[in-house]
Amino acid sequence: MGEYSKALEYYEKANNIYEISLPPTHPDLAGSYLCFAVCYEKMRDYTAVLKTLQSAYKIQQKTFQEGNQAFASTFSLFGRVYRSLKEYSKALSYFEKCLAIDRKALPEKHPHLGIRYSNIGDVHRLMGDYERALAFHQKALNIQENVKCNPLERATTYMNLGETYREMKDYTTALTYYQKGLKIREEKLAKTHPDLAVIYHNMSKLYFTTQKYSMAMKYVQQAVEIGQEKLPATHPHLVEYRETFQKIRKKQ
Numbered sequence: 001m002g003e004y005s006k007a008l009e010y011y012e013k014a015n016n017i018y019e020i021s022l023p024p025t026h027p028d029l030a031g032s033y034l035c036f037a038v039c040y041e042k043m044r045d046y047t048a049v050l051k052t053l054q055s056a057y058k059i060q061q062k063t064f065q066e067g068n069q070a071f072a073s074t075f076s077l078f079g080r081v082y083r084s085l086k087e088y089s090k091a092l093s094y095f096e097k098c099l100a101i102d103r104k105a106l107p108e109k110h111p112h113l114g115i116r117y118s119n120i121g122d123v124h125r126l127m128g129d130y131e132r133a134l135a136f137h138q139k140a141l142n143i144q145e146n147v148k149c150n151p152l153e154r155a156t157t158y159m160n161l162g163e164t165y166r167e168m169k170d171y172t173t174a175l176t177y178y179q180k181g182l183k184i185r186e187e188k189l190a191k192t193h194p195d196l197a198v199i200y201h202n203m204s205k206l207y208f209t210t211q212k213y214s215m216a217m218k219y220v221q222q223a224v225e226i227g228q229e230k231l232p233a234t235h236p237h238l239v240e241y242r243e244t245f246q247k248i249r250k251k252q
Helices: 002-021 027-042 046-063 070-084 088-105 111-126 130-144 151-167 171-188 194-209 213-230 236-251
Strands: none
Touching (some): 070 088, 070 111, 111 151, 130 151, 151 171, 171 194, 213 236
16 A cells, blocks of 8 residues: 555646646646546555546546547546445446547457457456456457457456356356456466465365365465455455455355
8 A cells, every 4th residue: 555655746746837837728637637546446446546537537528529538548447436435336337438538530340349348258257247248348359359459358257257147157158258357367367366276266266166175275275375465454345355255164
């Protein structure tokens, strides 16, 4: 958390210079607010994220025509925040606005479109619409498996597909996608990266549901170890990992 506080200090200094030297509707000011928003998102301070996003959006509305690609990253951030706040209808609306802009501005196989499809698929999963979730994740994979993309983006889509199939109780298919996502993340990320803990925890939940308790314990222990090293004690992910650990321990 300390590194984000330090980042905020630097953003604050830069923003002070921008506010003194630039007109109030200059696009660089909007960019500065977006930097704040991303940092606050990492800190899970969603009230601050929304406040800074609104500031950026107001400038962009005065500076750019509706549909300008500058809005895409702003709408994507709005979508991510509302997804984290479990306001899924709002999240879906912003992700769809973002997709509409990018589809007009980018080639149909552009990696950004893969991310947009994956985000929309994830929100449909969270809303319980598994058919649409699968359709959008497949659109994402059609890009991510066939175009030069960041492999970690593909790993996220695999993980989201795993979650979708797990919730549909198709555990064999879910495990296949988890393993694909895990393989990429283990190759590309540090051994204690929090994104690895997320997928370890998901696999633990799957093994718990299928009553393979020793495997469930193996993966949840890995999730807890990473969480304890990398996350604040009150972080929702770490709290959830510990709860899953206790549930599994009672079954052993």
